[in-house]
Amino acid sequence: MIKVGIVGGTGYTGVELLRLLAQHPEVKLTAITSRTEAGMPVVEMFPSLRGRVDLKFTTPDEAKLNECDAVFFATPHGVAMAQAKELLANNVKVLDLAADFRLKDVKEFSKWYGMEHGCPEILAEAVYGLPEINREAIKKARVVGLAGCYPTSVQLGLAPLLSPKSTGGKHLIDGTHIISDSKSGTSGAGRKAEIGTLLSEASDNFKAYSVKGHRHLPEIEQGLKAIAGHEQIGLTFVPHLTPMIRGIHSTLYVRLADAGKDVDYQKLYETFYKDEPFVDVMPAGSHPETRSVRGSNGIRIAIHRPGGGDTLVILVVEDNLVKGASGQGVQCLNLMFGLPETTGLTQIAVSP
Amino acid sequence: MIKVGIVGGTGYTGVELLRLLAQHPEVKLTAITSRTEAGMPVVEMFPSLRGRVDLKFTTPDEAKLNECDAVFFATPHGVAMAQAKELLANNVKVLDLAADFRLKDVKEFSKWYGMEHGCPEILAEAVYGLPEINREAIKKARVVGLAGCYPTSVQLGLAPLLSPKSTGGKHLIDGTHIISDSKSGTSGAGRKAEIGTLLSEASDNFKAYSVKGHRHLPEIEQGLKAIAGHEQIGLTFVPHLTPMIRGIHSTLYVRLADAGKDVDYQKLYETFYKDEPFVDVMPAGSHPETRSVRGSNGIRIAIHRPGGGDTLVILVVEDNLVKGASGQGVQCLNLMFGLPETTGLTQIAVSP
Amino acid sequence: MIKVGIVGGTGYTGVELLRLLAQHPEVKLTAITSRTEAGMPVVEMFPSLRGRVDLKFTTPDEAKLNECDAVFFATPHGVAMAQAKELLANNVKVLDLAADFRLKDVKEFSKWYGMEHGCPEILAEAVYGLPEINREAIKKARVVGLAGCYPTSVQLGLAPLLSPKSTGGKHLIDGTHIISDSKSGTSGAGRKAEIGTLLSEASDNFKAYSVKGHRHLPEIEQGLKAIAGHEQIGLTFVPHLTPMIRGIHSTLYVRLADAGKDVDYQKLYETFYKDEPFVDVMPAGSHPETRSVRGSNGIRIAIHRPGGGDTLVILVVEDNLVKGASGQGVQCLNLMFGLPETTGLTQIAVSP
Amino acid sequence: MIKVGIVGGTGYTGVELLRLLAQHPEVKLTAITSRTEAGMPVVEMFPSLRGRVDLKFTTPDEAKLNECDAVFFATPHGVAMAQAKELLANNVKVLDLAADFRLKDVKEFSKWYGMEHGCPEILAEAVYGLPEINREAIKKARVVGLAGCYPTSVQLGLAPLLSPKSTGGKHLIDGTHIISDSKSGTSGAGRKAEIGTLLSEASDNFKAYSVKGHRHLPEIEQGLKAIAGHEQIGLTFVPHLTPMIRGIHSTLYVRLADAGKDVDYQKLYETFYKDEPFVDVMPAGSHPETRSVRGSNGIRIAIHRPGGGDTLVILVVEDNLVKGASGQGVQCLNLMFGLPETTGLTQIAVSP
Known part of the structure; x- marks a missing residue:
């Protein structure tokens, strides 16, 4: 033990x-x-x-x-x-x-x-604790800085578009103008006595916050650069507070570069994540719901290309307290101690 | 298998x-x-x-x-x-x-x-599927009619006050005027297309329903009579719709009879349920919350006697879909097939 | 002005x-x-x-x-x-x-x-600020102590059963064992930085609190005694926290005395409140919803006698911040300055 | 009358x-x-x-x-x-x-x-019923097709960037790649018996829908073209369902063209809307909340330019049932009958 x-x-x-x-x-x-x-x-x-x-x-x-x-x-x-x-x-x-x-x-x-x-x-x-990106390093790590909740959703949502493993080194998208419109439940704000996240304030309400600059922005940009292997990454990141307890939904918008216009993105994502136990690339046309991962370590992703145009929309959901925090921590622990990665992480989402 | x-x-x-x-x-x-x-x-x-x-x-x-x-x-x-x-x-x-x-x-x-x-x-x-009351019969049953969601909370909330095992046959309370003020999340209404349980209708709202008579009333009365071993049982049962998904909170009010005025009810309940894996008698003074059993098969009970008077207030919470339905079903299945009663039911509540 | x-x-x-x-x-x-x-x-x-x-x-x-x-x-x-x-x-x-x-x-x-x-x-x-009970005194008052939110709902819910104006001095109910099972939205807890009323804690959750004794208990008992004109009043008051912003729902249980068994309570209530601009006695069989008064100064009441038995169930809803606080304050202000009582209080509830 | x-x-x-x-x-x-x-x-x-x-x-x-x-x-x-x-x-x-x-x-x-x-x-x-854009035509109209809920938020959020009145005919932004990430409460789905908007389904949950193409997309594009006076408009519109009753929050992303890089957008918006009774351009740095317009006909807008870069983020909130529907209808009615535009529309938002 x-x-x-x-x-x-x-x-x-x-x-x-x-x-x-x-x-x-x-x-x-x-x-x-x-x-x-x-x-x-x-x-x-x-x-x-x-x-x-x-x-x-x-x-x-x-x-x-x-x-x-x-x-x-x-x-x-x-x-x-x-x-x-x-x-x-x-x-x-x-x-x-x-x-x-x-x-x-x-x-x-x-x-x-x-x-x-x-x-x-x-x-x-220290090793960055995002196993789907960094697995081998985590196995050998003595110190892991676990990925943040928003950063997990954005990086895993974009990795197949940026990673040379997946793109063969081609620039499929304009990486300098990525948009992440992210929405989080209030548990992301922590168990702290604050007026802004009282039920009376945050319930039946929706708002953006920290549009000027959120602490997760540099973390995400650092991560995306590492994944892409180059520095041409720029992100507009707008977090929002949603009247629910758990869950992050990141809606990602990227513009396709010329090299990316003929790619089958559904297949690209499915291939990239085919061996990942916690990443679920949903069928084309899906709209993942945060509740579908409530209490579980799963992350679900759907890829859309509305009207067949040059804007790709990627929808990502996770439970901010599990895959976005503690579950990811246990996943890393398993890796660091040579256990099967899913040990203790087989809870099925509680839904409804 | x-x-x-x-x-x-x-x-x-x-x-x-x-x-x-x-x-x-x-x-x-x-x-x-x-x-x-x-x-x-x-x-x-x-x-x-x-x-x-x-x-x-x-x-x-x-x-x-x-x-x-x-x-x-x-x-x-x-x-x-x-x-x-x-x-x-x-x-x-x-x-x-x-x-x-x-x-x-x-x-x-x-x-x-x-x-x-x-x-x-x-x-x-057919055997009534409420294991804490009926365990031996369930073990031998071919057909089990699982207890309803409200009835489970009310019967387990009152059993120690009525069961001769616990009371020694004394009438501790006036059983003819029991009040159960029960509150349920909307999942109790089922996955049915109905206007009344739309989020737009039921959210940020609270109401009673079926005060005239709810189908669970005869089930509860039948159950309480069986537990008490006599027919002098009368219940006023008022269900309410609460703006949440899962959870039942029953607030039970009983008036003590003379024979019940010197009893230590905390101890009575703790004794009655001491071997039950799913029933948690909370410390004196507690206020159980529905979320403390969300997604789990637990039921939590607290006993109050406000001002030391002759009215007892019993607070009971359960997850209506687990202990109030499917979890109880699995619990009975385990009994019917000779498995340890908690097999497959060890999920910890998802909270917050 | x-x-x-x-x-x-x-x-x-x-x-x-x-x-x-x-x-x-x-x-x-x-x-x-x-x-x-x-x-x-x-x-x-x-x-x-x-x-x-x-x-x-x-x-x-x-x-x-x-x-x-x-x-x-x-x-x-x-x-x-x-x-x-x-x-x-x-x-x-x-x-x-x-x-x-x-x-x-x-x-x-x-x-x-x-x-x-x-x-x-x-x-x-000082005059107690509950106009439906105390109108004439408020008109002449220099100081008004406005009725609390729960106390408003309980007193107006019970007044027709206790007031000699209505009962002719008969004891229609057993006033010594009244039960008020009351539910409030979180705004009743005020705009204070506290963990217990965070959305993450109070949403998708239901619990009782202060069962041992809430500050509104002595206020309600004092008020009911004043209304009844006698001292034989005893109340069990159990407040609950409901996952919504505004609204109080009090479910009141009283046992009829012999003198009260042949009374038409629907009519009794309608008569008692027939000239009140803010009190709505709903049709027999109704289940008032808190949202039906959201943002308005109204209070709605329904009377039930389940199974024709000797327990009366009275359902009362109000907006705790309006009729339960600030609206009642404006109503008293109007009285104190000789204005029509409804001046500035004609907002219709926002529903849904 | x-x-x-x-x-x-x-x-x-x-x-x-x-x-x-x-x-x-x-x-x-x-x-x-x-x-x-x-x-x-x-x-x-x-x-x-x-x-x-x-x-x-x-x-x-x-x-x-x-x-x-x-x-x-x-x-x-x-x-x-x-x-x-x-x-x-x-x-x-x-x-x-x-x-x-x-x-x-x-x-x-x-x-x-x-x-x-x-x-x-x-x-x-027929005249398109969006008074801030179309006021004079509405005054003379016999038939008004009222603007949709999402389209109202998107068009009023973008009009100052596109209207020649405001831009002097310059192309401040790349109008061909506008992104509207919009979030709506469930009342936008109407009072219809459907499973997807049950509280049990939609509460404590967040999801996108109709990413492939929503009916409001052509309406918005038609409206933006009319405002801009040219056809080079392209929109990616992603609506989301938020667990609240009322309210729309549109987060708009536009990339500045060269001609738009030195503009004071706060001033541009304030000037454009300075005489509008229902449009509130909030102070720089604001994050408007949907509850700040709950039950009122107001629409609030804030403009951000994160990091001083070339992406503009515009935040827009409205009550989908008021400014997004019935309130806008009354506003148009007032115009059509020569009444002051705010007649009957002076309700203050109910908040909290």
């Missing part, structure tokens, strides 16, 4: 990790920390886990994280970078659900997150 | 059976019927099952239900009673999610369901 | 007052205070008012409230009692939307609100 | 017309027709109107529509075209909320609506 600890378990990615790991046949949860709630049984905060998780929140000291095999950080940015060094020194693998190990450029990190990066040397070895 | 067929798989209890049975280690789904959709892959209607269920809907004839070990009816009332006889003759066990085998009195059935009962002789042997 | 100021305008009752008063033909809004937001245009916080309200939030000092004709307190309890004296000394009428002037017994106030009452002498002259 | 009749009053645009017209000071509602519900009081179907509308649904014959001054068609397409001729012959003005008089090209109509157009000669004189 892999001994796993969770730092910062009182948020939504924390409780989702608990839900997944409590059902994982090869994992033993040994500790979950929360400075503010130390001593409280986890089930007091999360009654959905009654009968299934008997841990209490503990202080980081009591948690003996150094004795774990792996530690997840389900914390705000800034925490994992402060603790990773010691854990690694103790041969504990680190998986960060926040942004500490995503952006490779520490200046970009500082610009978007408003703080100096605390451990550039670990950042240098 | 138990070979299982489903009749009428296009409704919510049908798709929920599919979700549960596709994850059940001892079940092989062999057929799912739908006259109207015969030939359509199940996943076309229910994309949440893509990659997990590869059946097509078939006509009842093609389904070869007689070769199954067990058949679920996820149909409107009237269907199971027409087909049960032949199935039983072929040694197929029958589990009906509708009302055909719930009410023991055929006159009551006719009164509330507006049709003659088609097979009183099978009704006579 | 009546010059009106609002203290504490950043909550939901504040913005609802603004919506109603901005459409009121006899009111001139002169000031709205908020210590924390002083200087900010109101429409920056509440864009729904753009083009209709051009005030800025001001400090109480700048607001010159002493020059108003009337001041509303849309504040937490404790604020109105601290400022009422000076306002009254300047001939300013006071309407408090919080609890400072509701409970007549200062000990009860202290018990439920955890603080000493700051001005018992003003409390003594 | 203007005598107004409504044909087909049982849908959402019908009940919304009733809400608005019942509060309109210059309108007398004389008839509302429904073949299926003839004889039923309107308030039985729409209790929100109790006490405010005392009409019954009548058959078209009983309705004496020929004696009206104006008749609204709140019907599916195909109805208005069949009845308009006779009404016009009787000097009755016609306002159609459906699509009969929107598309000028009868072949396009046939292609998208699957039927022959029944009265091309009336179509020829």
Whole structure:
């Protein structure tokens, strides 16, 4: 059994990790920390886990994280970078659900997150946690910076159009003017006391936010450049808040380049993802629904070319807390410990 | 492996059976019927099952239900009673999610369901499918009429107050004036094209319905009388439609009789349910939330005695599609085939 | 024009007052205070008012409230009692939307609100703001403590059963065991940064709360005793949180006394409320929906006697922010200034 | 008083017309027709109107529509075209909320609506009902084909970029590759018994639909060409279903042409709409929310240019049932009868 600890378990990615790991046949949860709630049984905060998780929140000291095999950080940015060094020194693998190990450029990190990066040397070895793109590197990684929720949907939605494996190196699309119109449920904002995501505010309502620039923009651009193997990538990314709990729907718009006008995109996507257990390329003409992946680690993609024109529309759905966060974390954990990638991740979506 | 067929798989209890049975280690789904959709892959209607269920809907004839070990009816009332006889003759066990085998009195059935009962002789042997009350009988049953969604919450919420096992035969409460104020999500109304449960109608809205008399009233009264072992039971049952998909919350009000004034009800409930894998008596003072059982087979109960007065308030939550329908069906299936009762039912609630 | 100021305008009752008063033909809004937001245009916080309200939030000092004709307190309890004296000394009428002037017994106030009452002498002259019960007193009042949201629904739902005007002094019901199972949208919890009412927590969910004892319990009991003219009143009050923004639905259960068994309750209610502009006794058999009063000052009531038995079920709906708060405030304002009671309150519910 | 009749009053645009017209000071509602519900009081179907509308649904014959001054068609397409001729012959003005008089090209109509157009000669004189674009023509019109819900948001969102009045004839943007990512609440699908818009299906869910081609696409393209005064317009239009009742949010993406790179777009929009009573150009950096116009006839627009690049993002919100349908109908009615344009349309949005 892999001994796993969770730092910062009182948020939504924390409780989702608990839900997944409590059902994982090869994992033993040994500790979950929360400075503010130390001593409280986890089930007091999360009654959905009654009968299934008997841990209490503990202080980081009591948690003996150094004795774990792996530690997840389900914390705000800034925490994992402060603790990773010691854990690694103790041969504990680190998986960060926040942004500490995503952006490779520490200046970009500082610009978007408003703080100096605390451990550039670990950042240098950290692997970006998006298995469908980065599988082999993750297998060998000691530190994984898990892909963000929006970035997962956008990158997997675009990879077949950009990856040389798929395109043979041709520029099928104008990569400099990609549009991602993304919509998220409110759980993406976290379990934080804020007025803007009260039911009274966010229900029966729809709005865009952070149009000026969202922290996931540099992460997505970095990822797309890595996938494409070139720098000619430009993205307009507009996130929206949708009155639902879970789910991300990214509607992606790309303009075809001349080299891309005669391609069968349905086939391109099906081929690219044919061996992926969690990526489902839906039949041509489909409209994936976020509920079809609610509570599961799946991501579903549909490709449209309206009117046969030169604009491609790609629809992508995922559960932001599973494939967009904790499920992806477990997927990486499986890879890092040599387990079958789907271990503990076979939940079927709860629908309706 | 138990070979299982489903009749009428296009409704919510049908798709929920599919979700549960596709994850059940001892079940092989062999057929799912739908006259109207015969030939359509199940996943076309229910994309949440893509990659997990590869059946097509078939006509009842093609389904070869007689070769199954067990058949679920996820149909409107009237269907199971027409087909049960032949199935039983072929040694197929029958589990009906509708009302055909719930009410023991055929006159009551006719009164509330507006049709003659088609097979009183099978009704006579049918067992009421509420395992916490009826476990031994279910184990031996050939035909099970699964308890309704509201009735499950009300009966399990009241059983410790009425069952002689628990009360020692004393009348702790005035059983003639029980009040059940019950609230259900809209999935309880089924997957039917109706105006009243459109999102535009039912969202951001709350209402009671069927106050004059709901079909679950006679079922609950029959059940409570059976539990109590006497006939002095009278119930005011008011169901309400809540703007959510899944979940039932029953708020039960009973007035204590003299013999019931000095009882420790927290302890009474904990004792009564101490060995039940799916019933969770929450700590004193709790307010169970429907989401804490969303997608799981659990039922959570809390007992209150406001101001120490003579009115007891019992709060009960369940997922109407799981413990209130399909999960309970699988629980009974397990019992009928000698499997551990929790087989295939270990999903943790999806929350948030 | 009546010059009106609002203290504490950043909550939901504040913005609802603004919506109603901005459409009121006899009111001139002169000031709205908020210590924390002083200087900010109101429409920056509440864009729904753009083009209709051009005030800025001001400090109480700048607001010159002493020059108003009337001041509303849309504040937490404790604020109105601290400022009422000076306002009254300047001939300013006071309407408090919080609890400072509701409970007549200062000990009860202290018990439920955890603080000493700051001005018992003003409390003594304060009038309870429930026009259908207290109209004449409100007309002459200098200080009105507006009825709470739940209490409005429960009292108006029960008044015809208790008021000697209606009963002729007979005890139609057992007043000592009334049950109010009440459901509220989340706006009743106010515009406060709290985890429990986040969309991620409260949506697709249902729960009871404060079963042990809610602050509205003593207010309702005091009100019912005043209506009945006797002290034999006992209430079990269980509030629930419903996943919607606005609306209260109270389901009331009373047991008929012998003297009440032959009464035509439909007629009793219709007679009692026949001249009330905002109370709608619906046809027998109706199930009022909260959306039917969304955004309006109406309250709708339906009376049921299931199975002709001795339990009466009364269904009551209101918009908690209008008839349950700000609309009732405007209704009282109209009375206090000799205007037709419906002035500025003729909005039709927004439905769907 | 203007005598107004409504044909087909049982849908959402019908009940919304009733809400608005019942509060309109210059309108007398004389008839509302429904073949299926003839004889039923309107308030039985729409209790929100109790006490405010005392009409019954009548058959078209009983309705004496020929004696009206104006008749609204709140019907599916195909109805208005069949009845308009006779009404016009009787000097009755016609306002159609459906699509009969929107598309000028009868072949396009046939292609998208699957039927022959029944009265091309009336179509020829019909005026497109979008007052901010077409005000003078509407004033003189006998027949108005009211703009669709999505088309209103897209056209008003783009008009300042395309209209020669605003651009001086310059091509500020690449009009051939406009993207409209639009989101609608479920009321846009109408009050029809359908599975796809049940709360159980559409709640806590998000999806695109009709990506292949939506009926509003040709309407929008026709409108944009008319506004621009040229034919180089191409649109990718992707509608989405959002789990809310009312509201449309269109996120528009356009690429700036060279001539458009130095324009102050905030100022351009503010200038273009400076005299419009219902169009609100929000401050730079704003994110309009659909709830800020819920129940009102307003439309709010914000302009963004992320990173100062060459992609412009325009955010537009409206209430699909008001500015997107019935409110716009009343606005046109006011123009056609020489009333101030805002008469009866001064409702403030209900928010929260």
